[in-house]
Amino acid sequence: MDRAVAIQVSGLTKTYDAHTAVSDLSFQVYAGEIFGLLGPNGAGKSTTLRTIITLLTPTSGTVSVLGHDTVREADAVRRLIGYVPQERAIDRFLTGREHLELLGALYHLSKAEAAKRIAELLKLVELEEAADRPAKTYSGGMKRKLDIACGLLPDPKILFLDEPTLGLDVQSRLRIWDYVRMLKARGMTIVMTTNYLDEADQLCDRLAIIDKGKIMTLGSPTELKIGLGGDIVSLTVKDQSKIPTLVSALTKQPAMRAVKATPTGLDIRVETPEKALPAILECANRLDCQLEFIEYHRPRLDDVFIAHTGRSIKDEVLVQKEGV
């Protein structure tokens, strides 16, 4: 398959003093796709994104965007991309329209051209009525929409979204997803970071799972799920002291592909449930291990994440939030 490459990242490393944020990252983003960088906070996805959009200089390695080097031809890159930052990068004293007018001047648009684009964008993100109110009167969802309009103002070839739906209510979230799908339909290449697995699953054509500054795996959500091999049976065990015995007993069974202890029970990857389930129940009975709950599911992106990083992304997010 010969697809046009929009972004080429080769051997990208970024270190801060002693700390290595990303280490020897290489990947490509194809023109017209939605590419996701998925990982817990601090995994290096924001650093990767910031390097691609010329905010950071790589310690080593190169990044090229539509053929332009992000260090040597930073201005050329900046003219081709739009960026929607993670923080609500809004000046609360300016109105929505003034935000867009300011950016219009910074992209060197003529007054007439800027006015035309601004009218279109305000319509697109449904902010026409609120356009002349200061941004401090906007709701979280409205600010996000303004953020996206700002990112789209230069009419970019590639749009970068950093955690586009972080902290948004469900409705705003779905609305943002709609925009992203619509932009892709118009032929725009989109690169986004997220720590929501469902978001990555729903939106991304391909995604890279990043952890501790390295790409753990890369592919389409379906490929990644298939790549795990087999469906998953999760057991919740009543007496947790019996977990190790059950693990070692089940590991020997031929129908089990992989058996892993969890805090409350076991995660078992199985070839087919028809063969595996009776074997699991028989084994549990024989060891006098009472099961509280049995769950069977096709692999989810959750499982892909756990398989490649050794932990659940949700735990990570929770820990991060509590830490703040």
Added chain:
Amino acid sequence: MSNYWQEISALTMRWVRRLSREKFSMLFTLVQPMLFWLIFFGNLFKQAANAQVTQAPDYISFLTAGVVVMTVLNNGLAGGVDLLFDKENGFLERLMTTPIHRTSVILSRFIFVMTITSLQVLVILGVAFLFGVQPATGLLGIAVILMIGMLFGVGLTAISMAMAFSVKSHGDFFSVLGFLSLPMIFLSSALVPLAGMPAWMGFLARFNPMTWAIDAVRPLILSGWTEALPHVGMVVVVMVVFDAVCLYGSAKVFCRAMG
């Protein structure tokens, strides 16, 4: 070049808009130095201040030069605050992903701070005039006062912006600001002439660029050209050195922050 101008004027307009929307804070920044220092302090010390020491007809006319330079100091040191907020809420990143010249943001800030400071200095001189302080060197003298203010302000604003780029949190920024501002005022000739200070304070005040600025502005207001010119010549030299050091230092900080 026209691109550059488009960027700078749009960014400068943003600062103006922000200020005009913050009516309350605008009122405070404008009124505070006049009300607090010139009117209260100036009148309070009318009797207490010794005319033999101040060498001025009254304390307000002595204090005017000090308040003018204090305003330059405070505006300059606070000049980086808005950039600090921009840095913290991500607005600066948004600006930096646009194809603007990297200096546009900084330059717009200089223009804005210098303009606001000059306007404030004019208002202060106006209020002082109402209290009977007539600048001895007239309109040309006022122009020279504004020039001295700008020379001093450029270096201060550069320090402030460099601080905004390098501090970890805005708490740090305001602590340093508070720590710098009052000692700078007390260890200068703003409130008391060098000759009237305890020897050690007078000694330290000599190393304060603010003292040099005040000692040039004061004769422009009180005495006249013959008295003022040597001081004006001197302050230009001091300020050029001061600005060069500040701009060089902050340019380094800025380059590192942008890397």
